[in-house]
Amino acid sequence: MPNNNPMTSRTGSEMAERSTSGDLQLPTPIGMEAKLMKECRHPDLLPVTMQCRDCGAEFKFEPFRMAPRWRPEVCPECADKRIEADWAAQNEGIEAAHLARWEAICPPLYQETDPGLLNQAKLKEVLAWEYGPKGLLLVGQTATGKTRTAWMLLKKLIQSGLYVEAFDCMGFSHKCSRMFGDFVGAEWIERLVGVDVVYLDDLGKGKLTERVEAEMFGLIERRCAQKRPIIATLNMTGQTMQSKLTTDRGEPLVRRLREFCSQVVFKEPLDASRA
Numbered sequence: 001m002p003n004n005n006p007m008t009s010r011t012g013s014e015m016a017e018r019s020t021s022g023d024l025q026l027p028t029p030i031g032m033e034a035k036l037m038k039e040c041r042h043p044d045l046l047p048v049t050m051q052c053r054d055c056g057a058e059f060k061f062e063p064f065r066m067a068p069r070w071r072p073e074v075c076p077e078c079a080d081k082r083i084e085a086d087w088a089a090q091n092e093g094i095e096a097a098h099l100a101r102w103e104a105i106c107p108p109l110y111q112e113t114d115p116g117l118l119n120q121a122k123l124k125e126v127l128a129w130e131y132g133p134k135g136l137l138l139v140g141q142t143a144t145g146k147t148r149t150a151w152m153l154l155k156k157l158i159q160s161g162l163y164v165e166a167f168d169c170m171g172f173s174h175k176c177s178r179m180f181g182d183f184v185g186a187e188w189i190e191r192l193v194g195v196d197v198v199y200l201d202d203l204g205k206g207k208l209t210e211r212v213e214a215e216m217f218g219l220i221e222r223r224c225a226q227k228r229p230i231i232a233t234l235n236m237t238g239q240t241m242q243s244k245l246t247t248d249r250g251e252p253l254v255r256r257l258r259e260f261c262s263q264v265v266f267k268e269p270l271d272a273s274r275a
């Protein structure tokens, strides 16, 4: 089929004409033609000897055809080092931002935790949790270091770039009431369903209102369905927790959490004078 498109049916002589006018790129020379062109370069394109601004060493530089006047400041080795230093500086900024986020949500008392004073076996077990759909439940009585250990894990997660929302039981209750009072409760829960990690501290401590309990249950269910984890500390055994929650929801809430999370049980109390 003949090509009638005026844009693509040029003859060879027409192409050459356009080439000399500079509108079209010349074909890349090969063989002897390329060798000759290389040897007859414009003076701007001849290799030059440069002195590196960083290390002072001399290095050869072959100017680029596309930018014949451009010269590098540093030798290739120092250029690599500069790139690495830029990356390090950027990472430092990101790390500082992550640490600031942890400090913004972690209560000051727990920020001051000396990890060396925690139960090392439990700390290791908790820090070994890997981000995934199955959450983590830290169960035990008060003063066993559950919450302090949980905040160490949250710090690690935040530093790895994950977004964490954290609540203690009363904090969740108050925020829940406020959000629903302002008619933005549904949006708030929706947002919590979507964040990387939700941390609930001292779950079951203090009686929740029916409304708050229902919302918390809904949040756990929805996150479970979305395969996003919850990390929680349970400040009592399952039985005492169930008795504090309303009978129709408390039991399923605990059952769901146990299904949904791995468990680490804290038994030995921390030495209060040390931790």
Ligand SMILES: [Zn+2]
Binding pocket: 052, 053, 054, 055, 056, 057, 074, 075, 076, 077, 078, 079
């Ligand atoms: Zn150098």
